[in-house]
Amino acid sequence: MKRQLTVAIVGTGFLARTRARCWRKVHGTDVTLVVAARDCDDPAAFAREHGAHRATSIDAALADPGVDLVDLCVPNHVHAPLCLRAAAASKHVLCTKPLTAFWGQGLPSGASAAEVAATDRATMLRAAVADAQAMVDACAAAGVQLFYGENWIFAPAVQRAAALGAAAPGVVLEMRGWESHSGSHASYARDWRHAGGGALLRLGAHPIGTMLWLKRREGQRRRGTPVRVVAVTGEVADLSRAAAGAACEVASGWGDVENWGTCVLHFDDGTRGVAYGSDNLLGGMQSHLSIHASDHRLECALSPMDALRAYAVREGAFGQEYLMEKLAGQAGWTTPMPDEDWSSGHQGLAQSVADHLAAGTRSDVDGELGLEVVRVIYSAYVSAAEGRRVLVSG
Ligand SMILES: NC(=O)c1ccc[n+]([C@@H]2O[C@H](COP(=O)([O-])OP(=O)(O)OC[C@H]3O[C@@H](n4cnc5c(N)ncnc54)[C@H](O)[C@@H]3O)[C@@H](O)[C@H]2O)c1
DSSP: OOEEEEEEEEOOSHHHHHHHHHHHHOOSEEEEEEEEOOGGGOHHHHHHHHTOSEEEOHHHHHHOTTOOEEEEOSOHHHHHHHHHHHHHTTOEEEEESSSOOOSSTTSOTTOOHHHHHHSOHHHHHHHHHHHHHHHHHHHHHHTOOEEEEOGGGGSHHHHHHHHHHHHSOSOEEEEEEEEEOSOOOOGGGGSHHHHSSSHHHHTTHHHHHHHHHHHHHHHHHHHSSOOOEEEEEEEEEOOGGGGTTSOOOSOOOOOSSOSEEEEEEEETTSOEEEEEEESOOOSSOEEEEEEEESSOEEEEEEESOTTSOEEESSTTTTTTOOOSTTOOOOSEEEOOOSOHHHHTTHHHHHHHHHHHHHHTOOOSSBHHHHHHHHHHHHHHHHHHHHTSOEEOOO
16 A cells, blocks of 8 residues: 655745655655645645645644645745754654755844844854754654755766765765856845855755765765765855946846855865855756766766757747756757756655655655755855865764
């Protein structure tokens, strides 16, 4: 008999739409989809348009004993409070990246957006890590799973690369990964008070989380303990500001967060990772991970991928058809994505969560991994602010 799973998607924005598509396609488990959102989000309309079975308020979903899992598709500053409430209500939690962030915790109530953004980075690091730890602890105490929603890890390219790497005797010496596009669509992403950081956090979290996961597994395999990050070197900037007054097709008008960020990860086995995120790239979303091992090399092209290439003379040649995330037009050569939910790993993520819950097994893409990502990224913010390499202590 198929396992039954009732998932409450919280929020009705970009990620909620992606997750609704993916949960509907999960196999082996009958998923009942509930959308839980504030009245201003009109959850009933979302349920009708995106195939959810019913709509409700967030409070009602948390109080509903029939809900097994809450899928948090809300801005970063809401992740921790809702996760704590969900754990207290004995719900499993799927929390997207980043697990949490610094959005003013510990500042006097009424602190201005400028005061939040001006907080020194070491204080941010301590607060964000404490928040993430509280999420991990609350879920552990409640006996529920905290799944970390890092979709990259479930991208077919990354899953296959992980399997090939596990079969090869060599050591991963260097990884390079980036997610870049022409700028976030979300208004909350522009200020520290809601996003808790800029491109390094919002986009860089993907390659960083994936590198940490791969090195964790490699360490377990080779020496019985995970390989961990011991130091980071970070750099952040607002690049679009340099285009003031010039032709500029990338997002501009940023608030107090960076739109370009990079960091070097120093692993405890002496190897390195280089990750970056940028909101300054035209031509569609680029999500790529290069793995340079001592006896092989792997290139994971999540986006674009060239399974399908198209050429069109005219703009609008394919009518209203969607081609790929953040691509502005249809003219010239393009790479229409055959199935972006699949290639980005969102579909595999939903499937993995359902499978673990059905089997009663624990995922290693968990709150602990999300916590490490938070620690690494905020340590990189400290590094960028202080102009030095920063040790990462767990
Ligand atoms: N690849 C990915 O994994 C991926 C992609 C996009 C976004 N995200 C993450 O998803 C989260 C949401 O991003 P999005 O792009 O969907 O944003 P969005 O702005 O499109 O949607 C956010 C939703 O949350 C609701 N919301 C806002 N504040 C709330 C509050 N205080 N309480 C309850 N609901 C609230 C909004 O009304 C909206 O329905 C962010 O954490 C972001 O980092 C992840």
